[in-house]
Amino acid sequence: MRTPLIAGNWKMNTDGNGAAELAGGIASRAGEVPDVELLVCPPAIYLTRVRNAIGDASVGLGAQNMSCQPSGAFTGEISAGMLTDIGAQYVILGHSERRHIFGESDENVNKKTHAALAAGLVPVVCVGELLEEREAGRTAEVISGQIKGSLAGITAEQISTVVIAYEPVWAIGTGKVATPEQAEEVHADLRKQLAECYNAEVAETVRILYGGSVKPDNANDLLGQPNIDGALIGGASLKVDDFLAIAAAGAAVAQA
């Protein structure tokens, strides 16, 4: 049984006080959803403040990106070791905004995935197709290529700690959510690919999150799919009530 992971990607939103307030609000209500794992990924500059606001509550802390390098002359970058040093446990890697706005390749994501695992961080590796790729019937091929490239050299032992997030680019921040059937089809394909690359047993342990316009009113149907093991939430993760309503939907599925 995979514990659902409900993750908030705050992107470049909030300010210091807002981040502390949002994290504190989520932390104070984490006890309402004991059957799911909660994770918040604030802007890097607020990680420490958010960690302090979380305190002892059962809410994970993650970054939105990191360098593949351990240290050195890389102006503006943050290493995996720096993230673990300030108490982060997770890092989102290869988010579509990193891939499409900042030109990150599968090779970059792969290097970062290795660096994150070496430092003891759980990587949340994102994949997803563009609208034109979906319309051209290329979704499976695109996702498969991204997974192969991003996870090259990751061992069977390592893969069971990796989290994968499927985020169709056309569904991010657009309000156009993938139907539960569209999402489940890709998630099932992803798990099949993991079984082929590693083995069926390991593939069953990997959590595959869906991301792209997840809201309280569509969370039940999405999280109810057999291969959807949680959500990576943008906009709705910035509101305590919405984030927890999505987590409650995950908890209901976990209890069923």
Ligand code: 13P
């Ligand atoms: P939205 O939930 O705002 O569509 O963002 C999804 C996302 O990119 C999460 O990483």
